[in-house]
Amino acid sequence: MKIYDIPGFPNPFRIRVVLAEKNLGDQIEFIKIDLPAAEHKQPAFLAINPTGTVPVLELDDGLQISECTAITEYLDNLDGMPVLTGKSPREKAVIHMMQKRAEILIDSVGDYFHHATPGLGSALQAYKSPEWVGREEWGERQRDRAVSSMRYFNEVLKSQPYIAGKTFSMADITVLGGLMFAGFAQIAIPEECTVLVGWAAHMQDRPSVKQPV
């Protein structure tokens, strides 16, 4: 299998943690996409993923799967023993609900970073909308939304060890990716979110998080 991504970036990180959790790292050939050069906005990459995002998983028969939730469903179910996406209907439901809420965090940070800051630099400017009145204000609203989301997860973690309950799941990985991205975008975690900060530090003890593929 191949993965089109760029190491060290938040959404690629999510799938690299999944690969480490599932011991699949040695089955993947990585192909680096140069995001700061806007390679993901060019026709060659848009043919791989029309929504222009990384990572993309390419199977040996050529099927290309984008979107982290979809890629995680594939990798986690490949051996018939899912550990990140739930086994029972109830587990699947709660994990998918929390995954969606976690994506509010990571996507809001991304929207702030790309619209209200210089983002990844000048090559990507052509794909923004300088004529859009209110673009930066909209981006700043997304930052506020990300911070609200941090407060929400801080509350969630007061009564359970993981984002979706008693076990580690893809929703934890997504929140960790969101916090990584927030650090990169210089969005501070509110001081009162001590439970979230403690949880994130504790997660670093997990081998897949400490050392993703």
Added chain:
Amino acid sequence: MKIYDIPGFPNPFRIRVVLAEKNLGDQIEFIKIDLPAAEHKQPAFLAINPTGTVPVLELDDGLQISECTAITEYLDNLDGMPVLTGKSPREKAVIHMMQKRAEILIDSVGDYFHHATPGLGSALQAYKSPEWVGREEWGERQRDRAVSSMRYFNEVLKSQPYIAGKTFSMADITVLGGLMFAGFAQIAIPEECTVLVGWAAHMQDRPSVKQPV
């Protein structure tokens, strides 16, 4: 089980089609949430779903599940015979990828409707941001995004009968919900999207779509 929703609205429609597909309609007690009166923005409902959206599925033991993808995963897997969310890793992956793309359509229509038009009326105005410079322009950008999404699905359906391939799935339901919402919000399907229009008409022959729960 209970479902908090409002009949005839796009996201509630999605789950009512799922219930019809799975023959689960008679196991649900529906509780109507008055969206035009902003009931979903009040503390009583936010305690049920902090993101303030319908539908929400409540299990008999009290667990409350929001987000259509999560609710669909639950209902579809309840009998151990999933037909809408995929059986193999490959099916799960493609369905979740297309579900995410379909949500771009329905969510963009919703953002246009609520931000660039009077939406559901005056009671909800208090939950918008009149001081946000560019709110309407942002909403109009979401309309353009919805139209691009229609063009994308028109292309997809040129080579396969359903949104995720050879069989009907939750991604079809989401696109149908998106087109229903687009009609309500008066976003026209581009004239050249004849394949999409033909597909949507054909889908009305399906009992669950023609007559959801």
